[in-house]
Amino acid sequence: MLSVPPLRHAVNVRQPTSTPRTTPPAGRTSDPDASTVERLLQAAAQAFADKGFHATTTRDIASGAGLSPAGVYVHFGSKEELLFALSRSGHESALRLLRSAIADGDTPAEQLSNVMARFSEWHVEQYQVARVVQYEHHHLTPEHHADVLALRKEMDGLVQTILERGVADGTFSMAESAGSAATALALLSIVVDVARWYSPTIRRSPAEIGATNAMLALRLVGAGH
Amino acid sequence: MLSVPPLRHAVNVRQPTSTPRTTPPAGRTSDPDASTVERLLQAAAQAFADKGFHATTTRDIASGAGLSPAGVYVHFGSKEELLFALSRSGHESALRLLRSAIADGDTPAEQLSNVMARFSEWHVEQYQVARVVQYEHHHLTPEHHADVLALRKEMDGLVQTILERGVADGTFSMAESAGSAATALALLSIVVDVARWYSPTIRRSPAEIGATNAMLALRLVGAGH
Numbered sequence: 001m002l003s004v005p006p007l008r009h010a011v012n013v014r015q016p017t018s019t020p021r022t023t024p025p026a027g028r029t030s031d032p033d034a035s036t037v038e039r040l041l042q043a044a045a046q047a048f049a050d051k052g053f054h055a056t057t058t059r060d061i062a063s064g065a066g067l068s069p070a071g072v073y074v075h076f077g078s079k080e081e082l083l084f085a086l087s088r089s090g091h092e093s094a095l096r097l098l099r100s101a102i103a104d105g106d107t108p109a110e111q112l113s114n115v116m117a118r119f120s121e122w123h124v125e126q127y128q129v130a131r132v133v134q135y136e137h138h139h140l141t142p143e144h145h146a147d148v149l150a151l152r153k154e155m156d157g158l159v160q161t162i163l164e165r166g167v168a169d170g171t172f173s174m175a176e177s178a179g180s181a182a183t184a185l186a187l188l189s190i191v192v193d194v195a196r197w198y199s200p201t202i203r204r205s206p207a208e209i210g211a212t213n214a215m216l217a218l219r220l221v222g223a224g225h
Numbered sequence: 226m227l228s229v230p231p232l233r234h235a236v237n238v239r240q241p242t243s244t245p246r247t248t249p250p251a252g253r254t255s256d257p258d259a260s261t262v263e264r265l266l267q268a269a270a271q272a273f274a275d276k277g278f279h280a281t282t283t284r285d286i287a288s289g290a291g292l293s294p295a296g297v298y299v300h301f302g303s304k305e306e307l308l309f310a311l312s313r314s315g316h317e318s319a320l321r322l323l324r325s326a327i328a329d330g331d332t333p334a335e336q337l338s339n340v341m342a343r344f345s346e347w348h349v350e351q352y353q354v355a356r357v358v359q360y361e362h363h364h365l366t367p368e369h370h371a372d373v374l375a376l377r378k379e380m381d382g383l384v385q386t387i388l389e390r391g392v393a394d395g396t397f398s399m400a401e402s403a404g405s406a407a408t409a410l411a412l413l414s415i416v417v418d419v420a421r422w423y424s425p426t427i428r429r430s431p432a433e434i435g436a437t438n439a440m441l442a443l444r445l446v447g448a449g450h
Contacts, residue, residue: 055279082328135360135421170384175440175449182429182437185422186415196360204407212407215400219445 038076041089044082049128053083053139083124083136084144090126090133091151098158099124108166109223115159115192116217117210124193124206130195159184165216166221187217264290264299266314269307274353278308278364308361309369315351315358316376322347323383332393334448340384341416341442342435348419351430355420384409391446398447412442 007073013085043064047056058079076082101118105111123130137148163180166172174183190213198209268289272281285302287294301307326343331335348355364374388405391397399408417440423434443449 051279052277053280055278128269133318175437175444178437178440183441186438186441189418189422190411192421193418196417197410199415212400212403213411216404216408216411216445219400219447220441222444222449 001038009216033075036065036067036071040067040072040075040082040084043104044079044086045129045132048083048086048136049131053079053136054196079140080144084140084148086132086146087140087144088131088139088151090129091148092157094122094133095151095155095158098155102158102162107171108162108169109171109218111162112159112187112217112221112223113214114157115162116187116214119191119209120213121206122195123191124198127195128199128200132190134192134195135193148223155190156181156184159187163221166223171223175222187220190216230338258446260299261290261296264309265292265297265300266311268298269304270354270357273308273311273361274356278304278361305364305366305369307366308357309373311354311357312362312365312369312373313376315354316373316380319344319347320376320380321384323380327383327387332396333387333394334396334443336387337384337391337412337442337446337448338439339411340387341439342432345419345435345438346431348416349423349434352420352423355417359417359420381406381413382410382414388446391448394445396448400445400447408445412445415441 040061044056044061047060047064051060053128058072058081059069061079061082065072072082076085076152097118101114101146102111105114137145137152140148160180163172163174163184167180174180178186194209194213204212215224245383265286268286269281273283276285281304283297284294286304286307287297290297301310322343323340327336330339362370364379365373385405387406388397388399392399392405399405401407403411419434419438428443429437440449
């Protein structure tokens, strides 16, 4: 089974750039700002996944991270900036996962199988971050949304390229009337929807869910059993 | 193309049961209460789909329906009751659609194809109601949630039964390691996820999206081209 990094590694922790600290606190080797930002991003992911972006207050996020509301503004100028940091790092992390799943496969079938299995596991294991990544990005400012949409387009393109290479080498065939774009969309729907239906009470393991989705994907491209 | 009923028919308009009107307004044949309830449900669907349940206020819904907040409480005791009315009628409407799609097919392949095509079209044409139906039901009270989960279980069961009948008559085969429950879940993911990715700017017509998803579904069960 793929070891999916926990949230604190999955999100890119950015240092606040406003006022550089001149005197670091004595006796600490780890960076306390970094761990505060991590805690804030985790608290934001949980609050946005539970209540949605609009209903979440900066106070909710602050209290989830054990900070005062003012403590949030040291690191993030607004609730939207928190959503953007989370959304961007979540998409970047998903993109890295897709790239390594492709790099680890020698054939289009192996690559598609790796992508479906690992990306499904990611949606299970990080279902709260995944819900924010998949459902909340339309609440970003237009500029931030454009950044995230570019990452999403890259992800779609990676899956479509696997399909096209599989068709070119004869191992895949597209369903009548469904091109590689529509097929890639259906494949990603199977993966993305995991974040909607998954709950920790479900008995199937992440690896089982991933293996099933990989199997189903190969069928969808005419390469399954 | 299936003609999908507009929202005012898709939701079950319930009459307020509290104080029966003794003197109907003169010169009106239609029931003004019914049309108010319809307007409230439409306004609630739009607000919940846009902002999520938690961030929507009764005032938002009232103003969307051209009423005062007090006017909402004549018909619904709370925001949650509006969500329940919408959620229940949306699920009932989806269930009727599935049943008629099945009744119109002579074979499991035809039935699956009808279900995928028409249910996908419903998710396109009523994507706001579909978003509420698919993503907001966990905000219901435990009792109301149980009612809705029973309807959802019935929908899952209908799809699973088609798959099992297709396997029994030899037209379908399940992917290795994926039973009919996991396959039904993936099929419904392809349909449900339409409500997430669809936007009115998308060029593919509801019928095209439905036809593609029907085609892909037949492949998933080993009966596609």
